[in-house]
Amino acid sequence: MTMPRRRSQGEFVEIRPATNLADTYSGWIEARWGYLPVCDWLKGESPRASALPHVLGMTDVEGDLVGAGAILADDMTDRPQWNPWLACLFVTPPNRGLGIGARLSTQLVGYAKATCPELYLFCEPNLEHFYKRLGFLPIESRSYEGHLTTVMKLRSS
Numbered sequence: 754m755t756m757p758r759r760r761s762q763g764e765f766v767e768i769r770p771a772t773n774l775a776d777t778y779s780g781w782i783e784a785r786w787g788y789l790p791v792c793d794w795l796k797g798e799s800p801r802a803s804a805l806p807h808v809l810g811m812t813d814v815e816g817d818l819v820g821a822g823a824i825l826a827d828d829m830t831d832r833p834q835w836n837p838w839l840a841c842l843f844v845t846p847p848n849r850g851l852g853i854g855a856r857l858s859t860q861l862v863g864y865a866k867a868t869c870p871e872l873y874l875f876c877e878p879n880l881e882h883f884y885k886r887l888g889f890l891p892i893e894s895r896s897y898e899g900h901l902t903t904v905m906k907l908r909s910s
Contacts, residue, residue, distance in 0.1 A: 763815070764812055766809070766811070778843070805826040807864055807865075809857060811844075811856065820844035820848060820857055821843060822843070825841070826838075829897065837872060839872055872907040874905050875905070
């Protein structure tokens with residue numbers, strides 16, 4: 754999989770299923786985390802049962818996807834009482850460090866706050882500081898699917 758070279762940022766785009774952007778994002782998810790159910794929705798193989806998933810991307814000035822993330826109804830299978838989730842945040846390696854992940858996360862959090870009373874995420878422990886800056890607080894450290902993770906909840910406003 755080739756990654757777009759580093760270019761200046763373009764705009765936010767809502768990613769809809771069965772589009773080139775959805776195919777690109779699904780490929781990133783599967784390469785990074787393996788198969789996830791949201792990939793079926795992205796490929797147009799699973800209907801959306803509610804307002805979720807809400808999938809947002811960032812394109813560069815040429816319209817190429819350089820990052821994306823989602824709000825998912827369920828993300829941690831053994832914590833069904835916690836939802837929705839900020840999930841699958843990915844920025845292409847050449848475009849990291851430009852604030853794209855923070856901008857995507859901020860937009861997604863804004864969407865979730867308008868529609869949901871709570872928001873969760875889980876991440877690798879080394880990313881905890883990134884999400885703390887966005888207002889998330891750690892609520893659990895645990896092994897999940899063979900990886901040490903930090904579960905976080907958005908601080909109430």
